[in-house]
Amino acid sequence: MKSSIFINTFSIILASFFIMPILGCNKKTTEFATRNTASNKPSMQVVTDTATFAAGCFWCVEEQFKQLNGVLSVTSGYTGGTLSNPTYEEVTSGNTGHAEACAIVFNPQVISYRELLQAFFVAHDPTQLNRQGNDIGTQYRSAIFYHNSEQKELAEFYINALNKEKAYNQPIVTEVSLFKTFYPAEEYHQNYYENNPDKAYCRLVIQPKLEKFKKVFKEQLKK
Structure with a gap:
């Protein structure tokens, strides 16, 4: 799917949504589960909201969303499963139910x-079930964890509309689930691409995704 075609399709869908009653989102920050990791808290004077997305390896997702103007912080972590305070090793086993995700x-x-x-x-392929490229397993699934009914309605609306418009060659398989608890990942996962630009995964996987993302959203990037 060509990015420009997708953006045009998305713009049409976005415009059509405004025919519906506009609903205000509940502006609040998410309370994370406790873990010893550095925090990047936005100014208390700024009204904030939180989006929680899973779109494959959180190293990629984190670096992509960090580029956008208006994004105050991105934290890599785990959500959607049953195990409390999971470790990276436990999540990668695929037995916890958690997905690698980012709190934005x-x-x-x-x-x-x-x-x-x-x-x-745009950041990932939402038609791939329980994988993104060579990253395979339920921990790499595509998912939107909504924080309120407005986020849920928007997510479901766009998925249905994009499927109807056949924006992708295959149906979208993105999970839409109620947000429960987010567990920040270990410190070495935070700002991974920024801290490890010469690692093979960063050069061969993250960098191409990031370049595409920045090209598509060049007008929305931080200066």
Whole structure:
């Protein structure tokens, strides 16, 4: 699927959504489970909201969303499973039910949840079931963990509309689930691409994805 065609399709879908009643999102930050990891808290003077997305390896997702103007912080972690305080090794076993995910704290006065959804559908291939490329397993599944009914409605609306428009060659398999608890990943996972640009995975997997993402959203990038 060509990115420009997708953006045009998404814009048409976005415009059609505004015919529906506009619903305000509940502006609040997410309370994370406790883990000893560095935090990047936004200013208390800024009204914030949180989006939680799973789109394959969280190293890729983190670096992509960090680029967007209005995104205040991105934390890599685990959510969607049953095990409390999981470790990376436990999640990669595929037995915890958790997905690698990112908690994205943003300023809704600068970037909307709708725009973040658009970025989500460009950032990865939402038609791949329980995998992204060579990263295979339920921990790499495509998922949107909604924090309120407005986020749920928007996510389901876009998935249905994109499937109807056949924006992809295959149906979208993105899971839409209620957010419960987010466990920040170990410190060495945070800002992974920024701290390890010469690693093979960063050069061969993350960098091409990041370049494509930045090209598509060049008008929305941080200066």
